[in-house]
Amino acid sequence: MPEASATLQRLAHRAADGRVAWAVAAPFVALAAWRAGSSAVWDGDIWWILRAGEDALRTHAVPTVNGYAFTSPEHPWVMHEWLYGVGAAMLVRAFGVAGLALGRLGAVALLALAMLWRAGRDARPVVASLAFAVAFEAFGARWESPRPVGTVAALAVAAAAVAFDPAFRARHLVALAAIQVLWTNVHGSHPLGVAIAACAAFEPTGDRRARRAAVLAVAGATLCNPYGLAMHDLVRRYVLGEGGDSVALVHERIREWWPLWRHPMRTLSTPLELVAALPLAVGAFTALRSPRWRPRGVLLVLLFTLALRHNRHLQLFGLASLVLLAAPLEAVLARLSARTAATFPLRRAMAVFAVVGLATWGAAWVHRPAGEWRDPTHDDEDVAALLDATPADARVFVTLFFTGFAIERGVRVFFDTRNDCYPYDVLREGFDLDAGKLAPVEAERVLRRRGVTHALVRCDGAARTAFAGWTLGGRRGAYCLLRATEERAEP
Secondary structure (H helix, E strand, C coil): CHHHHHHHHHHHHHHCCHHHHHHHHHHHHHHHHHHHHHCCCCCCCHHHHHHHHHHHHHHCCCCCECCCECCCCCCECCCCCHHHHHHHHHHHHHHCCHHHHHHHHHHHHHHHHHHHHHHHHHCCHHHHHHHHHHHHHHHCHHHHCCCHHHHHHHHHHHHHHHHCCCCCCHHHHHHHHHHHHHHHHHCCCCHHHHHHHHHHCCCCCCCHHHHHHHHHHHHHHCCCCCCCHHHHHHHHHHHHCCCCCHHHHHHHHCHHHCCCCCCHHHHCCCHHHHHHHHHHHHHHHHHCCCCCCHHHHHHHHHHHHHHHHCHHHHHHHHHHHHHHCHHHHHHHHHHHCCCCCCCCCHHHHHHHHHHHHHHHHHHHHHHCCHHHHHCCCCHHHHHHHHHHCCCCCCEEEECHHHHHHHHHCCCEECCCCCCCCCCHHHHHHHHHHHHCCCCHHHHHHHHHHHCCCEEEEECCCHHHHHHCCCEEEEEECCEEEEECCHHHHCC
């Protein structure tokens, strides 16, 4: 036993060495920058976000109605990602599609900065390094997406890093409110910022008055959006998912909204997410036992509960845990070995990130064709050619994955992945047609009632069965453009 204790003490002492920490962190920092700067930016949602952002820049107004679908063009729409769309459109104007990767690089840089700063100040350097390594390997798959998901993760981690700073002062309050204003206009998950500030208000360190004031400031910041309380009502719909609401269909049909226990291997980006999340959940519940760490334990248990209900939140739980559990872990390590004066080399890490990220993005921007930024499989080029073959007034049913791409190209669609801007019956019909759940007779009745004139679906996909008897108007790769007869095409 004495030998084992001595070994643990030696390991703990080495863990305080900044050189060891840098050796662990440097490869993951460089890999994160390389992936963020050079990976393709294809995603089913980014294209309608981009189109809406471009329209907002052109009209100087945020969207308030569906607009892009012929089935329900006047249905109310609260675009909770409006600022993200505007920013994405500006980047694409300046750099083409590669601008989306540049925006993603900035989001990942903020995530890395917040994570390494908080963990590096709360614990010995190697703890911060290992936290970032786990974050990259287990929860980094979604970083490659150009959707607001990556930006939201960065803002949430930044908010947690500031809110739980032991030296919380008035300047932290201002920073937290600024983060919240940005978060509120980038994505509808912004109420989590209020939860972060509320839990941090019970921390026994820092200026308690400033912490309490921060809760009010952050809550007030959620009202700084062009939709007012309608933004909060949208969040309520997503949280409750009440029957008869289109959001209830989203929870039922969209995989990332499924409970974590429902086909977990189909809902997770990678099995490593679950492998890493389980011990972090143990750490979160353990933190509840200590008055010192209970506020952050409450927050993490809340996030874990959200992840159990909707698996899309597992990444956020994991990243927040890796940041906020660093301090409790350091308290355990301190019993084995006193912490040395070494600190995590944050400036060096961010310099490496900036050099690698900008160099890889710049090289790709210069040498990579625009089509390779969008989709290396070239499915987008096949779909684009078929969409271009439709008349200007076509009313097109597009398979769900390419609906946003069709909207970006100016095609009027039956439904799309915005989801919450549709009446319940329209969204249900769209999901059922895309999944091939309707018998041909019922499918024909729906298509006639909605006045669909064309369809773009996978030639061998489930949706193809809904268009039995339609004329083949073209085929490119795996996708078919179908056309209704003239008498059939009338609403």
